[in-house]
Amino acid sequence: MKSIIVIVVSVVATVLMLLLLGSIWGNKADQAMINTVPEIRELDPRSSEWGKYFPRQYDSYMATRESDDITDVLKKDPNMVVLWAGYGFSKDYNEPRGHFYMLEDNINTLRTGAPVDENSGPMPTACWTCKSPDVVRLMEEKGELEFFTGKWARWGDEIVNPVGCADCHDHETMQLSVKRDFLARALVAEGSAPFDKASHQDMRTLVCVQCHAEYYFKKTEWEDPDGQQHTAAVVTFPWDNGLAVEEIEQYYDERKFTDWTHQLSKAPMLKAQHPGYETFKTGIHGQNNLACADCHMPYVREGEVKYSDHKVGSPLDNISNTCLNCHGESEEQFKQIVERKLERKEELAASATDILAKAHFEAAKAWELGATEAEMEPALMDIRHGQWRWDFAVAAHGGFFHAPEETLRVLGTAIDKGHDARLKLRIILANYGLPEYEGPGFSSKEEAQELIGLQMEKLVDEKITFLNTLREEWIQNAATSGKNIYDPKTEVKEFKASYSDEK
């Protein structure tokens, strides 16, 4: 009898539990369906393929094409032409446009020159690194070192899509993923926030940091399977000593690294790229662990649906969906606060470029008068450090907002170093009998470019020839290669560059 009771009770319990289990499995199947992401080829560089399944995110990404104005930075402050004499940036430097134009602008800028075949042109392959998901694909296909070897033009018909879905997302789960290994290596070297400990919130910043960070091209020797020796120029973040401007400066000094020797002053120069992450982390938003995406990719609503806006741009275009999520002030107040921050930075930045440009001319004159290397070295190091710091403060464009105090502090030290250099140079000039020397004046980008001997017409002509020949070939090759990498939807219809008038 007892056994029967046990049997009945346990069978009833088992049946009920099985029913519940069935329901749980049913719910799990539902969940798996909800979680299922459509099939997308691994590292498919064509964003429109991803966009078929994520139309809202894709449409908003494509809307970055609305940010299409060319703002010529050299025109705004011609001193920069002098600061970069002997270096590509003196030829052409614009404020960034929307993500949609990244590749187009990289190809159009006079800095990447006018190659005529895959082995010519001034730049290494590394210049593509941040411009396209095709880069990630190539690194995977060819190996990282192979990718970083050779001239920029080598990959012209492989790199045909502007930065897109595959740069930040996993193709199976859509989870954020960092595709460029040099970021993980740098975080490990720096040590304060190891990559393998990154939370989802950290990833909402780190996918951006793949590109929005200071870097240099590290010469790396390697041997291919056939025993051939090559030198790769590998994008490397100089973070071993830390993220602060002084720590990165020390990193470069320890390695005696220079980006170029200045045409006028002969100073061993550094070019800051865009230390967006490094400065952001020192600001109040960074310290509160906000992510880039919190302000640059806010939630937006379409009917009942919410999604993360992929039209990455200035949060000021959308204050009510960005700043006001956490802050109580009005939109108008916000605009004024940020405008004032920008004015403060521009005031100090203009002061810094003026001082540094004068220092370059004064150093050139000192050399001309016969100053020795031993005499010049301390002043040249001040120029190196001063210009590096000014560049570090302004090159990321958003630094004035991300970290206003740090940006102004760094500009303060740039001005300080610039004055130090000029003081030392003034003594040298006095020793050589020219204590009152003043560099030549100029009032426009064109005058400054002429002053440093740039043949702009020739550069533009060559560029236009390149755009009409080799570039067209690249597009043709990509479209007919059978690799399914070419996406006509991302072709830029209207040509715009700082030299557009001449085309």
Next chain:
Amino acid sequence: MKNSNVMTYVATACVVMMVVVFVTLVYESRALSYLSSDPKVCITCHTMNTHYATWQHSSHREQARCVDCHLPRDSFVNKMIAKSIDGYNHSVAMTFGTYGKNLRVTANAAERIQNNCISCHQGAVSQMHENSEHYARFDDDVSMGRRCWDCHRMIPHGRTKSLLSTPDTLGVKEFKNL
């Protein structure tokens, strides 16, 4: 005698079967994970994806997890009682499919949340408390006459929080990391 032996075997087999099914059930339902305070546990079912994703994009995410607002914090016992009540309600709704796509807190949960708002933001609301008897009373259940989120409507989940409002949510993907 022989018959009762057989019955004993059958009974034992049934009990073993029941235990096996029970263990499977505990495993499949991730029952033990519900003892944790990790917000990801709340998206074990897809029903909370929107709430997870909206919280994850709010300023509260740095300060408060799901349980910090939704469960009582005065004692462990009260916390577990509330967790059991909610857990039971959620399981029933999930199993019988009795929930709609716009979830609202129960009166009991609303009371806990209100108390938790006050416990963290005590400094900010102490004077309101003092003056509350002079206020128009919209809701007699609450000491201040109305609830915090009657005015602070966006906090922390935003105003659109139906289950359909965040397709492809972060919550879904985080769940895969469990």
